[in-house]
């Protein structure tokens with residue numbers, strides 16, 4: 375049996391529409407499946423964990439965006455049940471990083487092939503993340519994008535991934551950088567006027583930005599992008615580079631890597647895990663190699 379966890383609201387209703395078509399295809403092909411709809415934040419995690427305990431379960435498949443993936447992964451990590459995805463969100467960075475097709479028909483084919491691979495998961499203050507975590511500007515972007523009115527509107531127009539870029543522009547005016555002390559695998563790193571620290575398990579973030587181009591989901595290490603000492607206008611000028619991954623060459627960007635990281639800041643900095651709000655610093659970050667099976 376395949377258990378589907380469907381966020382009907384993802385992608386501003388796309389999740390519900392895609393599910394109707396997926397369900398028809400499952401019935402036509404005689405697939406043994408079950409379906410539960412998410413009813414609140416955090417629900418996908420509970421549903422995925424419940425499905426995983428089911429005796430006949432061969433896979434749990436999220437129909438939704440990266441938020442649903444994040445929750446379902448938290449429910450499945452460490453179990454023998456793989457996570458599949460039919461993407462229906464606005465960012466879809468998990469799908470992009472793993473090469474999961476954006477068309478539901480092709481994504482479903484991939485799911486039904488039931489070929490699983492093990493990937494690493496990151497952990498920040500006890501919460502698991504599969505794509506990336508971020509601290510500072512990054513965290514505020516995730517927090518305010520998810521609360522914004524324009525994410526819904528841009529989703530409706532089919533250009534939902536632009537909503538992160540809109541928040542970046544808004545926060546650019548008001549954001550206050552601060553000093554940060556990192557300990558990476560025992561080595562102390564100090565950052566001055568830090569705008570953000572991204573911690574990536576996969577290269578893509580925020581709807582197609584290539585925040586850490588070297589990140590690989592199964593390399594057993596987390597890749598860091600530290601942005602510091604940069605003026606607002608330069609931040610704006612250089613920002614488009616992150617969509618090509620060429621920001622890594624800027625003198626105000628430091629690329630680091632490690633498996634045990636602690637972060638302390640002179641002011642509380644906002645944390646996100648896979649784009650979901652995750653509290654504030656200090657942060658303890660780690661990696662659990664090959665902890666999650668994915669289709």
Ligand SMILES: Nc1ncnc2c1ncn2[C@@H]1O[C@H](COP(=O)(O)OP(=O)(O)OP(=O)(O)O)[C@@H](O)[C@H]1O
Pocket residue numbers: 381382383384385386412413414415416417438439440441442443445462463464465466467649650
């Ligand atoms: N019934 C519900 N009511 C309110 N929130 C929900 C419900 N079901 C799921 N959620 C929450 O909706 C949030 C966003 O879900 P999801 O990521 O799947 O869609 P999205 O935001 O459109 O896509 P993306 O994250 O790729 O931009 C998640 O935090 C999830 O917990």
